[in-house]
Amino acid sequence: MIRILHTADWHLGQTFFGYDRSAEHEAFLSWLAEEISRQEIDALIVAGDVFDVSNPSAAAQSMYYRFIYRVTAENPNLQIVIVAGNHDSAARLEAPLPLLQAMRTEVRGVVRKLPGGEIDYDHLCLELKNRQGEVELLCMAVPFLRQGDYPLVITDGNPYAEGVRLLYGELLERLWKRRKPNQSILAIGHLQATGSEIAETDYSERTVIGGLECVPPDAFGEQIAYTALGHIHKSQRVSGRENVRYAGSPLPMSFAEKHYHHGVVMVTLDEGFAVDIRRLECPKLVPLVSVPERGAARPDEVLAALQALPEPESAAPYLEVRVLLEEPEPMLRREVEEALKEKKYRLARIVSSYRSGEAKGEEAEETWMQGLQEMAPLQVAQAVFERTYHTAMPTELIDLFEEAYRAAIHQEEEA
Numbered sequence: 001m002i003r004i005l006h007t008a009d010w011h012l013g014q015t016f017f018g019y020d021r022s023a024e025h026e027a028f029l030s031w032l033a034e035e036i037s038r039q040e041i042d043a044l045i046v047a048g049d050v051f052d053v054s055n056p057s058a059a060a061q062s063m064y065y066r067f068i069y070r071v072t073a074e075n076p077n078l079q080i081v082i083v084a085g086n087h088d089s090a091a092r093l094e095a096p097l098p099l100l101q102a103m104r105t106e107v108r109g110v111v112r113k114l115p116g117g118e119i120d121y122d123h124l125c126l127e128l129k130n131r132q133g134e135v136e137l138l139c140m141a142v143p144f145l146r147q148g149d150y151p152l153v154i155t156d157g158n159p160y161a162e163g164v165r166l167l168y169g170e171l172l173e174r175l176w177k178r179r180k181p182n183q184s185i186l187a188i189g190h191l192q193a194t195g196s197e198i199a200e201t202d203y204s205e206r207t208v209i210g211g212l213e214c215v216p217p218d219a220f221g222e223q224i225a226y227t228a229l230g231h232i233h234k235s236q237r238v239s240g241r242e243n244v245r246y247a248g249s250p251l252p253m254s255f256a257e258k259h260y261h262h263g264v265v266m267v268t269l270d271e272g273f274a275v276d277i278r279r280l281e282c283p284k285l286v287p288l289v290s291v292p293e294r295g296a297a298r299p300d301e302v303l304a305a306l307q308a309l310p311e312p313e314s315a316a317p318y319l320e321v322r323v324l325l326e327e328p329e330p331m332l333r334r335e336v337e338e339a340l341k342e343k344k345y346r347l348a349r350i351v352s353s354y355r356s357g358e359a360k361g362e363e364a365e366e367t368w369m370q371g372l373q374e375m376a377p378l379q380v381a382q383a384v385f386e387r388t389y390h391t392a393m394p395t396e397l398i399d400l401f402e403e404a405y406r407a408a409i410h411q412e413e414e415a
């Protein structure tokens, strides 16, 4: 028997609308350290996006190393496997590997190539030991895959999805060959699986438009006892499969995630199967509050609701204010701040929606334009196109836009 904790998307160093979150990250890591000891965890699996940005601050890095040192010192048999996510710098995350290996911690960020140019599959295969010190878990530690990281597949379909499927297939074949009957197989990945549920107004997951970069869940073969995924912040099973999961982020990354249950997944594996899978919910240190609770309201209603906000019981909540406006109101922010002056709330953002000028009659009552913050980049481009040319954006342009968007995001991540 071997027991793992699956977590992902820590986004250490993230600020929330300018507010420092280190207290929340510290609280999560200290809760996680306690759970690792209490639940007698053999291996901690971190499925990518350890840091929020590719060049994390000294404070964020220090928090990360202190955590690894603490849990491996407190639990002399604990093993850790970390893969890089799209927010991490693959090379930077791997740089301290020689030191981390001394603490039974493996990191995979870069997909290495053999001298002949073939993918070094063996480097992505790891062995994890049970309490008795025997290898019981064979692990494919796959980081977020960029172009060139996965095998090239000539296909009419989606070369990314097919390449990723082939890569996991190759790894599974290798592991299955050397597997002993009592050993289980674990897959790790940082990707978007087809059919996974994301928050519609949330772009922190950097969901690529149009579902082009989705990986079908059958890429993870039936012989895999458990697939530990990262990237999507909402904890979920993939396509109803109990043993293919996103752990979800431990902290809400946006207001769209405020109703999620944030936590980690504990999995017990035995004789080739995940015999017990349960979620451990992590404590929420700072609440997220929206005024009004749903939708948006007129300025006078919003200001009255702000004045009526109860005193928070613990840490000052992050507050989102959503207003419906007839026309721009330059004094609005001042008035909102004034209403909150005596209150222990952290104003994160004011989202304004305007009545759409073109809508007429009854329709006008219901038609409000979304604020820019609520829209995906493609939606913004489509709206401008429609307004300018009075016709929908043609598919070729949508494709070009998506390509340009991906290139821009990629450059930003490489930077």
Ligand SMILES: [Mn+2]
Pocket: 048, 049, 085, 086, 087, 190, 205, 230, 231, 232
């Ligand atoms: Mn990610």
